Amino acid sequence: MASTSTICNLLLISFFIALYTSSVGAATPAVCQYTPYPSICQASLPVSNSSATVYDYGRFSIRKSISAATKFSNLIDKYLSSSASLTTGAIRALEDCKYLAGVNVEFLSSTFQTVNTTQSVLSDIKSEDTQTMLSAILTNTETCIDGLQANAGSWSSKNGIVAPIKNDNKLYSVSLALFNKGWGGVGDGGAEKASSEYWWRRKSVGYQQYCGDGDNRKSQRRRWLDHLQFRNI
Structure with missing residues (x-):
C-alpha cells in the first residue's frame, strides 16, 4: 500500500502539471479575444512565448x-490533374478557385512584407489598403465555395475542396482581426472596424471599379492587385 508521503507527492505533481497546463493554455486568449474565432486562434498560434506581442x-x-x-492551391492542382473524371462545370469552378487561391497567396505575401518589420500602427492609406486585401481574401474563398456549389453540384468529391477552404477562411479571419488590432489601430471599442465587412464596405466602390462581375473579372482582379501594389502596400 502506498505511503502517505508518496500519495502527497503524486498529488503535488498533479497539481503543478494542472497549473502549468492552465498557464500555457491561457497564454493566447488575451490576443485571441479580438478575433471572430478565438478557438481557431488559440489552436493556431504558439503559446510557449509569454513575451510575444500582438x-x-x-x-x-x-x-x-x-x-x-x-496548400489549398496545390490541392486544386491535384484535382485538376485528373480532370478527365470531372464535369465541365467542376473544371470551370476549380479553375476559378485556382486563380482566386493564387490571388490570395499574393495578397497574403504582400501583407506579410508590410508587417514583417513594423511594430506600430500603419498610415491610414497603407492600413486600409492592407485591410482591404485581407477582406478580399475572405470574399475570394466564399466566391470559390459558391462557384463549386453552383457549378459542380453533381461532383461527388467537391467536399474535399469545400471543407478545407471553409477552415482556411476562419484562419484568414483571425489574421485580419490580429492585423486590425496591431497595425490597423483598432482599439478595444472598435468592434465594427475589426470586422471584414466594415473594410469591405469602405473599399467596395474602389474594388468594384477593378473587379466587376463581367466576363473579364480575372483581368479586372489583376488590375486591382496591380493597383494595390502600385500604392506600395
Whole structure:
C-alpha cells in the first residue's frame, strides 16, 4: 500500500502539471479575444512565448495563412490533374478557385512584407489598403465555395475542396482581426472596424471599379492587385 508521503507527492505533481497546463493554455486568449474565432486562434498560434506581442502573433498567423493558401492551391492542382473524371462545370469552378487561391497567396505575401518589420500602427492609406486585401481574401474563398456549389453540384468529391477552404477562411479571419488590432489601430471599442465587412464596405466602390462581375473579372482582379501594389502596400 502506498505511503502517505508518496500519495502527497503524486498529488503535488498533479497539481503543478494542472497549473502549468492552465498557464500555457491561457497564454493566447488575451490576443485571441479580438478575433471572430478565438478557438481557431488559440489552436493556431504558439503559446510557449509569454513575451510575444500582438505583432508576433499577427505575423505568425499571416505566415500560417500563406501556408494554408498555398496548400489549398496545390490541392486544386491535384484535382485538376485528373480532370478527365470531372464535369465541365467542376473544371470551370476549380479553375476559378485556382486563380482566386493564387490571388490570395499574393495578397497574403504582400501583407506579410508590410508587417514583417513594423511594430506600430500603419498610415491610414497603407492600413486600409492592407485591410482591404485581407477582406478580399475572405470574399475570394466564399466566391470559390459558391462557384463549386453552383457549378459542380453533381461532383461527388467537391467536399474535399469545400471543407478545407471553409477552415482556411476562419484562419484568414483571425489574421485580419490580429492585423486590425496591431497595425490597423483598432482599439478595444472598435468592434465594427475589426470586422471584414466594415473594410469591405469602405473599399467596395474602389474594388468594384477593378473587379466587376463581367466576363473579364480575372483581368479586372489583376488590375486591382496591380493597383494595390502600385500604392506600395
